[in-house]
Amino acid sequence: MDASKRQGRRPGMGKGRLEAFSDGVVAIIITIMVLELKVPHGSSPAALAPLLPVLLSYVLSFVYVGIYWNNHHHMLAVCRRVSGGVLWANLHLLFWLSLFPFATAWMGENHFAAAPTAAYGVVLLMAAVAYWLLQRTLVRLQGDDSVLMRALGSDWKGKLSPVLYALGIASTVWAAWIAQALYAAVAVMWLVPDRRIEGLVGSDQDG
Template identity: 75%
Template sequence: MGTTRLEAFSDGVLAIIITIMVLELKVPHGAELPALRPLLPVVLSYVLSFVYIGIYWNNHHHMLHVTQRVNGKVLWANLHLLFWLSLVPFVTGWMGENDFAAAPTALYGVVLLMAAVAYWVLERAIVAQEGRESLLARALGRDVKGKLSLVIYAAAIPLAFVHPELSNALYAAVALMWLIPDTRIERTLQAEHARAAASTQAGD
């Protein structure tokens, strides 16, 4: 099976997730700027979650770009990822409405952690389908940044019950770490094209 329907379905779900999150931004009753102040935690949590969904959409697109075909395991792994991402609007709203309190902040981290694990599972399912010499397998390499993200999430979750502010700082740090475009797949594609061109020239 090709990847077209999988990517289209995933894009649609991610778009709905963003739409649900923005609907949580309630219009204040007052017409003065101070009326916006109570909304600040909600807006900040929305911005953080929007960035995370954007990161997943970007990396998911790149991953499927080098995927030739999918099987049932890949489809279920992708649904597993979308399940955890679909919970982002709920934990975003709960955290924002409660001024980044301990329990909502910890649950936010749990969802981020499980989404990261689900993305890792999806990567491995695709590599198992495509082979260890596939473009994706070569692009992933040791995946240091992905493993580091899991460690930071795992540390931030219990920390939320001691210092929620530090937990949110760690969540933001991971987002900033991934906000810089991940060029591993693009570099691998460029190297593959260069090898193909060199092979063609040698054949001529």
């Protein structure tokens, strides 16, 4: 009899390669984004002024990529195994994250114009949807009584974020700065640490 069946678990794959591949893609995404920061032609502080929109776009995207990497790490830390469906859901998430450098550069180079700001919001929205799909795929694999399910809880941040992204995209019709404020607000919301999740991750690893 298969060992996983003797233990009362469904068979699955190891998660090491998924984590390593995801970490590598995230590192490449950040590298591409930072390469978009061009050196100013001048040595005075005033020479940095034209680059400020690009720099601010980079900072916002760096924070977002960092948030996804951090939450992705915590989510996988309480998962015992992955499946083919998880691999594809993870690739779907990485696809949308890989568009961050393009969306960031387009918005920054065009000084937060309406169309690039809306496109940036679409990338944020689709990345959030992809992360939710990955979450649900992992929950189905681990089980409704798993540590992951307990760690997610009501997931009010995950439910509120897409709504704010959609509002931001719609608001670019009137004022792009409203969208930018909403995107920044969501990033700040996710930067607030959730000690309960970290505690569950720690207790699961100790056990």
